[in-house]
Amino acid sequence: MTTPPPEELAIGSGDDVVRVRQLVRTAAGHAGMSLVDQTKLITAASELARNTFVYGGGGAVRVEHVVNARGRAGVRIAFSDRGPGIPDVDQALTEGWTSGGGLGLGLSGARRLVDEFELETEVGKGTTVTVTKWTR
Amino acid sequence: MERVPILKIGDVLLVSIQIDLQDQSVLSLQEDLADKIVKTGARGVIIDITAVEIVDSFIGRMFATIASMSRLMDAETVVVGMRPAVAITLVELGLSLGGVRTALDLEKGMRLLGAALPDTGAGRR
Ligand SMILES: Nc1ncnc2c1ncn2[C@@H]1O[C@H](COP(=O)(O)OP(=O)(O)OP(=O)(O)O)[C@@H](O)[C@H]1O
Ligand SMILES: [Mg+2]
Numbered sequence: 001m002t003t004p005p006p007e008e009l010a011i012g013s014g015d016d017v018v019r020v021r022q023l024v025r026t027a028a029g030h031a032g033m034s035l036v037d038q039t040k041l042i043t044a045a046s047e048l049a050r051n052t053f054v055y056g057g058g059g060a061v062r063v064e065h066v067v068n069a070r071g072r073a074g075v076r077i078a079f080s081d082r083g084p085g086i087p088d089v090d091q092a093l094t095e096g097w098t099s100g101g102g103l104g105l106g107l108s109g110a111r112r113l114v115d116e117f118e119l120e121t122e123v124g125k126g127t128t129v130t131v132t133k134w135t136r
Numbered sequence: 137m138e139r140v141p142i143l144k145i146g147d148v149l150l151v152s153i154q155i156d157l158q159d160q161s162v163l164s165l166q167e168d169l170a171d172k173i174v175k176t177g178a179r180g181v182i183i184d185i186t187a188v189e190i191v192d193s194f195i196g197r198m199f200a201t202i203a204s205m206s207r208l209m210d211a212e213t214v215v216v217g218m219r220p221a222v223a224i225t226l227v228e229l230g231l232s233l234g235g236v237r238t239a240l241d242l243e244k245g246m247r248l249l250g251a252a253l254p255d256t257g258a259g260r261r
Binding site (some may be wrong): 014015017018021022025035036038039040042043046047050095102103105106108109110112113 | 137156157158159160189190191192193194197219220221222224225228229230231
């Protein structure tokens, strides 16, 4: 089985958020993830893509197939933007905290739905959120 | 942007979601439904999500919004056909949708609203 190359997509509209979901669905299916794990990963991606669009002012996503040291397959997704950044990461990751009119579930929820979650942000420079989910 | 059609069956409005919803379609659907409830005097709303593969916080919030909104206009909302994987994911996401009534399928949803499903009516698949 050959590993598909990484794919990138710009996020600049609500339609792009839908495209991100479709891209992640294909990758998760290709990695052999269970239906529940696929659903979790797509949902997390949908939350993060919306944040990139709404708060980051748009950006890009990169979807990549990865293999860990024990030979387990997974999907890694990186969302990046050059938006305002997040001044208080702990606060942003708190369930229920929102600076807009959201539910404040996106970041905290996405974090629970994946196996690895990394958030890099610098005020005035932008934000990158990278998540990975492994097949079981 | 794609719009989600709203069907009228007796005094129930049926929304069967067959597209991958973007946020703008979600907002339009909420507005269209509010209009239609008033115009038709519908007593119930059924949102059929049998075909929906993921429900994120934005779509989930729509269910809660439609449920409260319709209640204010004297109509009851039932969400039907949620896939098991979607339910598991919603709980882990942190969205419990406490105020939203659900039923396993369209027929049970109609029964919950006290409405009969026509034998050859729209919405049957
Ligand atoms: N890419 C980003 N750039 C700048 N700020 C961000 C970014 N992503 C998230 N944030 C900030 O973190 C907060 C929390 O995000 P989170 O996704 O958890 O909730 P929300 O988007 O406000 O609501 P929900 O996702 O439930 O609709 C946001 O309100 C926003 O202030
Ligand atoms: Mg969000």
